[in-house]
Amino acid sequence: MSKKTRVTIKTVAADAGVSVSAVSKVLRNAYGVSESLRENVQASIAKLGYRPNTAARAMRGKTYTIGVLVSDLANPFVPDLIYGIREAAEGAGYRIMIGVGRADRANELDLANSMLDQQMDGLVLIGPHMSADEIMRFGVQMPTTCVAYHADEATSFDTINADDVRGARLAVDHLIAAGHQRISMVTLDQFKSPENHVYYHREQGYRASMSAAGLDQYIDVHHLSDPIRRTNDWAHKYLQSSDLPTAVFCWSDLDAIQLMSAARQIGKDLPQELSIVGFDNSSVGELLQLGLTSVSQSALDLGNVAAETLVSRINGRTSAVHTLLKTELVARTSVMTMTPS
Amino acid sequence: MSKKTRVTIKTVAADAGVSVSAVSKVLRNAYGVSESLRENVQASIAKLGYRPNTAARAMRGKTYTIGVLVSDLANPFVPDLIYGIREAAEGAGYRIMIGVGRADRANELDLANSMLDQQMDGLVLIGPHMSADEIMRFGVQMPTTCVAYHADEATSFDTINADDVRGARLAVDHLIAAGHQRISMVTLDQFKSPENHVYYHREQGYRASMSAAGLDQYIDVHHLSDPIRRTNDWAHKYLQSSDLPTAVFCWSDLDAIQLMSAARQIGKDLPQELSIVGFDNSSVGELLQLGLTSVSQSALDLGNVAAETLVSRINGRTSAVHTLLKTELVARTSVMTMTPS
């Protein structure tokens, strides 16, 4: 751990034969340096391989670092989102640093605080489990943007979401247009402040479309508790039941894929016996070539917009922005068109 | 961004009616504080909700932060690994911070440097694309541990791996025991310094087992270039060829799953027409209920050991440690037992 050789701004200044302040000015592109001095200093920087110490920077200025708080890394949607955030962040001169939570409030709060302690310039929260009030308190202390979290009324932070209601309506309307009436929905358990969660909004969309088509009597929502592990067991049981609907709309591809797998496994003929639509149009879905019809929300776009929004707030915007991005139906082969009987 | 309300060590000192140094001593559990003063200060800390500024700490002491550098977030193996690292790190009082690379040398180098700049206490590299020499240079500057990267001879950093050679042998021997002879392997393109990559070691295992069984004539390795996107196309083409082997060993579940999907899609009868074994025993594989036989390397364990190893180095160990973890075959239904003809 030889620290003796660490190159600091002082080393550079000495090497270039100028003051520390001058080097700092060059680093920050500040006003008041001649072209020759700048070149001189930059040559020294390159020669010595100097890199400014972020920790020291953090004490007076900015860190040029954006914290990204993720609670569920296992969701295949998240990596794409992160790539999107990084892309836009780097374009604006920021790097990102990811913290992984445990999908519980306390832990997320702690992590977000720790990012505050590290003097990050801003924070992106992905599908946080905190309440809007808690996030509000954060937003006052540092620029904050949430993705996959609905809070239209929040003033101290921004939100970027896919238009989940409309996305769900696209999915359900697609099924209705294909002649389905008995359409069920699979979604997650909503323990607390459901209105913030994306799946709540998707359920609203489902209900709206069903009602609009006069299918209230067929509204049937299944709430799963464990997002990952339980779906398979549930699917097997569910598929055995005697009064299956003709179509199922799943809040996420992850569940839709498991439902499809389970159906195939017990010998169901898809999509003849059951039509399925997912949400996310995730890359895993495509990878598996299952032909899953899904609602596409571009994770890359969401990430891009989130980063841009955050940067604009870092740069001084104080009014909140709440953006909904367009969703789109990607029709594949998992939906069967009913012949009118 | 009202900074006015930020509680610092000064605020605490004032509130408790003691000096800043006294508070610092309490924070660090340093020698020279009376029980009463300690309690007094701790009360103030709790009352004010004070949290030490990590950035400021970084300038003199440690940050209690471990950087984790990931190049491919899309690989479903990575999240589990990260959870493992976090678990052990938190147990030792460290938090982790994740940086996402772009799977190219330059970008990774840059990221690792940026973690250095942030004065992190140590670094875990997951499947880095840098050369052992480059990592060696890092290891001199800060405690470094690599996961999924073989470099037995490295002195300035540690490596934690599954026993890839033995794991591959388990897989291939399993196929041989089931009566297969024409066994092919699917792996990745090895552009540079292959001996560091896990898939190179798995290929060595494959070759060793084939040779040991006198099946040299059937050795047949397919190198794919793009880990994610191309596999599907390749699989479709491959499955049409006239002289398919009876079994395929895939370097990773990700490819095995795609191969299975493609085979099903074109109507192949599995496992009768083709036996498939993967590697990783990834959760996605289980999720899809494909019955994929796979070699299990516990990502959680790997992460745990990696974090423990790193912490021990942070605490002063200077000699390098290179650990191989046990692999295990998880037999499911994707392998067909040949009846001797």
Add this chain to the structure above:
DNA sequence: CGTTCTACGTGTATCGTTATACAGATTGTT
């Protein structure tokens, strides 16, 4: 030709924390 600008550099206080040196109070030893 003296005064005012402007451009360029430097000196220095400062951020929040840690670590060392030291001062004062208390206790112990002979």
Add this chain to the structure above:
DNA sequence: AACAATCTGTATAACGATACACGTAGAACG
């Protein structure tokens, strides 16, 4: 009673950068 030893708390100098207030020199101006 004098002196040493210990214990408790404070003052202060870093750490590596930034940002502000200046000083200086040459140019521009009337």
